[in-house]
Amino acid sequence: MPFWLVRLKNFLATLLKNKLAATGVVFLLFFVVVALGAPILTPYTPSRDVVSGRFDAPAWISYVNGPTGYSQNLAFSVLSINQSGSGLNVQRSAQTASSVDLSVLSSPQGGTIQVVETLAYPYLGPPKWMGGDAKFSVSGITTGESFLVSGYIERAGEYKYPVWLPTVVNRSDTYSPHPSIDSTVRDFNQQLGINSNFDAASFIFAPRKANYNYVLQFTLPPGFTGKIQVTQFSLVLYGNTWGLFGTDSQGYDILTQLVYGARLSLIIGLVATGISIGLGLVIGLMAGYLGKIVDEVLMRFTDMLLVIPTLPLLIVLVATIGPSLFYIILFLGFFGWMGFARVIRAQVLTLRERPFIEAAKAAGAGTGYITVRHVFPNIVSLTYVSLALSVPGAIVGEAALSFLGLGDPNTTTWGQMLGRANEAGINTANLAWWWIVPPGLAIAILSLSFVLLGYALDEMFNPKLRRRR
Amino acid sequence: MGFRLYLIKRLINTAILLVFVIILNFAIFELLPGTQGSIANLIQNPRVSPDALKHLEIVYGICSGFDAGGKCIPASVWTKFTVYFTRMITFNFGVSQQTGDPVLYDIVNSGRLVNTLLLLGVSTAVALVIGIFLGVIAASRRGSLFDSSSVVVSLTTFSLPTFFIGLVLILVFAAILGWFPGGGVTPSTAEWIKGQVPLTEQILVRMKYLFLPALTLTMFFYGGNLLLTRATMTEALTEDYITTARAKGLPERTVLFKHALKNASLPIVTNAALSFGTILSGAIITETVFNWDGMGSWLFKAIGWHDFPVMQAVFYIIALCVIGANLVSDILYGMIDPRIKYE
Numbered sequence: 001m002p003f004w005l006v007r008l009k010n011f012l013a014t015l016l017k018n019k020l021a022a023t024g025v026v027f028l029l030f031f032v033v034v035a036l037g038a039p040i041l042t043p044y045t046p047s048r049d050v051v052s053g054r055f056d057a058p059a060w061i062s063y064v065n066g067p068t069g070y071s072q073n074l075a076f077s078v079l080s081i082n083q084s085g086s087g088l089n090v091q092r093s094a095q096t097a098s099s100v101d102l103s104v105l106s107s108p109q110g111g112t113i114q115v116v117e118t119l120a121y122p123y124l125g126p127p128k129w130m131g132g133d134a135k136f137s138v139s140g141i142t143t144g145e146s147f148l149v150s151g152y153i154e155r156a157g158e159y160k161y162p163v164w165l166p167t168v169v170n171r172s173d174t175y176s177p178h179p180s181i182d183s184t185v186r187d188f189n190q191q192l193g194i195n196s197n198f199d200a201a202s203f204i205f206a207p208r209k210a211n212y213n214y215v216l217q218f219t220l221p222p223g224f225t226g227k228i229q230v231t232q233f234s235l236v237l238y239g240n241t242w243g244l245f246g247t248d249s250q251g252y253d254i255l256t257q258l259v260y261g262a263r264l265s266l267i268i269g270l271v272a273t274g275i276s277i278g279l280g281l282v283i284g285l286m287a288g289y290l291g292k293i294v295d296e297v298l299m300r301f302t303d304m305l306l307v308i309p310t311l312p313l314l315i316v317l318v319a320t321i322g323p324s325l326f327y328i329i330l331f332l333g334f335f336g337w338m339g340f341a342r343v344i345r346a347q348v349l350t351l352r353e354r355p356f357i358e359a360a361k362a363a364g365a366g367t368g369y370i371t372v373r374h375v376f377p378n379i380v381s382l383t384y385v386s387l388a389l390s391v392p393g394a395i396v397g398e399a400a401l402s403f404l405g406l407g408d409p410n411t412t413t414w415g416q417m418l419g420r421a422n423e424a425g426i427n428t429a430n431l432a433w434w435w436i437v438p439p440g441l442a443i444a445i446l447s448l449s450f451v452l453l454g455y456a457l458d459e460m461f462n463p464k465l466r467r468r469r
Numbered sequence: 470m471g472f473r474l475y476l477i478k479r480l481i482n483t484a485i486l487l488v489f490v491i492i493l494n495f496a497i498f499e500l501l502p503g504t505q506g507s508i509a510n511l512i513q514n515p516r517v518s519p520d521a522l523k524h525l526e527i528v529y530g531i532c533s534g535f536d537a538g539g540k541c542i543p544a545s546v547w548t549k550f551t552v553y554f555t556r557m558i559t560f561n562f563g564v565s566q567q568t569g570d571p572v573l574y575d576i577v578n579s580g581r582l583v584n585t586l587l588l589l590g591v592s593t594a595v596a597l598v599i600g601i602f603l604g605v606i607a608a609s610r611r612g613s614l615f616d617s618s619s620v621v622v623s624l625t626t627f628s629l630p631t632f633f634i635g636l637v638l639i640l641v642f643a644a645i646l647g648w649f650p651g652g653g654v655t656p657s658t659a660e661w662i663k664g665q666v667p668l669t670e671q672i673l674v675r676m677k678y679l680f681l682p683a684l685t686l687t688m689f690f691y692g693g694n695l696l697l698t699r700a701t702m703t704e705a706l707t708e709d710y711i712t713t714a715r716a717k718g719l720p721e722r723t724v725l726f727k728h729a730l731k732n733a734s735l736p737i738v739t740n741a742a743l744s745f746g747t748i749l750s751g752a753i754i755t756e757t758v759f760n761w762d763g764m765g766s767w768l769f770k771a772i773g774w775h776d777f778p779v780m781q782a783v784f785y786i787i788a789l790c791v792i793g794a795n796l797v798s799d800i801l802y803g804m805i806d807p808r809i810k811y812e
Binding site for chain 2: 300303304307308309310311312313315316317319320392396399400403404405406415418421422431433436437439440443444447448451452
């Protein structure tokens with residue numbers, strides 16, 4: 001087995017012996033797996049795919065609180081045709097779940113054709129939104145001919161709710177219900193006789209088990225012939241619960257946002273910290289090794305930057321230059337190197353006086369060679385520790401900026417989720433704890449895992465901290 | 470003599486830092502593309518007369534004069550900088566675009582500075598007291614359940630982002646339980662706006678509004694204090710004079726607080742002053758979450774309005790506070806550390 005592999009194995013074994021470090025590593029691996037496997041874990045695009053109603057609670061809450069009052073997404077299905085009228089000859093073809101072609105060959109005494117979809121409503125809570133369509137096109141209609149179209153939702157055996165008031169069709173054209181079948185449209189609610197405080201969906205669909213028919217009805221006059229192509233006949237209900245973590249104020253799935261946010265947090269944390277560590281290494285090495293004036297100037301500069309309060313500066317910079325992920329990572333990296341540079345400088349100062357450096361100089365080694373081949377390997381262990389401990393700072397810093405609304409609007413990070421939750425008025429109206437708690441906990445656990453890892457690495461590499469076991 | 474020399478050195482350092490902050494402020498607000506600084510919005514504002522605009526352009530150093538046709542002669546960077554420097558030193562920040570009032574008025578007279586200082590002061594004091602007290606106890610019982618649990622709790626609240634703590638507190642205590650109000654400094658009823666509320670009731674209600682934001686900021690800040698106190702106390706408790714004190718029969722409380730803590734307090738004090746910058750950042754976020762009318766939320770609103778005079782004023786004041794805190798920390802360090810006094 002190659003030697004470096006043996007060393008890696010020993011390193012991991014020592015690291016994982018520490019219980020806290022093992023926890024940190026496990027959490028970290030969990031987030032990495034989630035981040036990498038995002039497309040597998042969820043088929044939706046974060047902040048773009050509306051999956052259900054707004055402010056939906058997680059679906060499992062119906063198990064915790066009991067099924068009363070909760071519902072989930074449903075759709076009407078199973079298209080069927082009814083017809084009545086003696087002598088009515090209708091041929092149907094091309095029937096799918098939401099479309100059918102009807103050819104009226106003869107209707108000597110008129111009649112009605114009904115295109116019906118059914119739903120057995122199984123939930124004990126009302127739906128949050130209903131929406132659908134009943135689009136059809138007519139062809140072969142001769143001038144002077146006309147028929148009536150109407151649509152309604154019927155609770156079997158009880159009441160009929162009109163969703164498309166009887167309309168005259170007298171031209172070959174494509175027709176859609178007007179107002180559109182959407183319970184957020186005020187006119188739609190009004191035609192059902194509901195005032196604006198109520199929602200058509202919860203008005204029509206009673207919170208109990210019942211059967212519903214969604215009917216598109218054509219009332220034909222005697223002697224009518226023509227073709228009616230029903231192209232989009234569907235009705236969808238959004239429930240008031242959804243998924244593992246519910247939805248936010250726009251109906252976007254929160255689990256999707258969490259999972260893709262993991263990617264962003266890891267990238268931001270690691271890249272920004274990489275920049276900080278890189279800068280800190282270079283500056284610390286230069287200040288420590290080149291000494292005297294270079295040291296003094298660099299340390300004064302570091303002190304000046306340390307005094308500037310980071311968050312206000314970041315806020316101001318992002319506000320003036322514009323929110324973009326690239327600049328945020330860049331700025332986070334540019335303002336995180338100071339502490340690390342000091343630590344590196346202190347270590348280099350002690351190393352500089354060691355005999356092996358003197359020997360190398362006597363052998364004729366140049367500054368660059370000594371720095372890279374001798375000094376650097378002895379301080380690289382400090383790098384690991386600082387890396388682990390600085391990542392949470394970058395992650396939380398980006399979260400703070402996003403929370404204040406300064407994040408990149410094309411992305412959805414955990415901080416932005418919390419920011420949007422704050423804007424949507426969580427504290428007063430909606431109590432959407434499923435929107436606040438998961439992203440915040442995720443940030444905290446990710447930070448904590450890096451901190452634990454950092455402390456464990458510190459104990460391993462810094463002999464002064466080793467406790468006698 | 471040692472102390473006086475030290476003090477002079479630190480004062481010079483502070484002055485250099487001040488100049489640096491002004492240069493930085495200048496670079497961000499006046500030189501970066503996309504900002505024209507103080508009168509950016511006024512240029513398009515139809516209500517500002519051309520003469521007033523010309524006057525303002527000279528006052529703010531954008532134009533060094535006007536030629537015959539009335540067009541602006543752009544000022545050199547050096548002129549711009551000297552004008553800017555004078556303005557910053559004299560606290561003349563211009564006029565806010567949101568309210569139309571001078572920025573200094575908005576910050577001082579409208580009570581925003583006081584609100585922020587109140588929140589900061591209460592939170593810092595409580596966090597220091599709790600953090601130091603618990604840290605001392607944790608250090609004295611090293612390895613016990615109390616010790617490990619306080620370390621874990623501190624690390625956890627340290628990792629939780631401030632705004633998350635705030636949101637959860639609002640959710641639990643304001644929205645669900647209704648014990649505390651969800652935001653604001655005072656209620657917005659008629660008596661409060663007119664200022665007709667009796668003093669005792671005022672104090673009680675204000676404390677109710679202060680409680681959740683102060684709790685948030687305290688939870689954010691006490692963890693660091695606890696961990697640092699625990700570390701320095703552990704080191705101090707291994708010294709020989711502690712063993713002597715215990716052998717003398719002094720009660721444990723005296724040993725811990727009067728002997729060990731006094732000697733361990735130096736890093737704690739300097740750290741507290743130096744982390745003023747961090748706690749200010751925490752205050753900005755807390756103010757935004759709780760709609761607490763202070764400097765932080767004012768900065769936040771200014772960003773939404775692209776109100777550059779306010780933005781640079783708040784940033785400048787915050788930087789001044791941090792530099793001031795550093796100076797205080799240096800002075801305290803000089804006073805407490807005998808190595809400096811008796812050099």
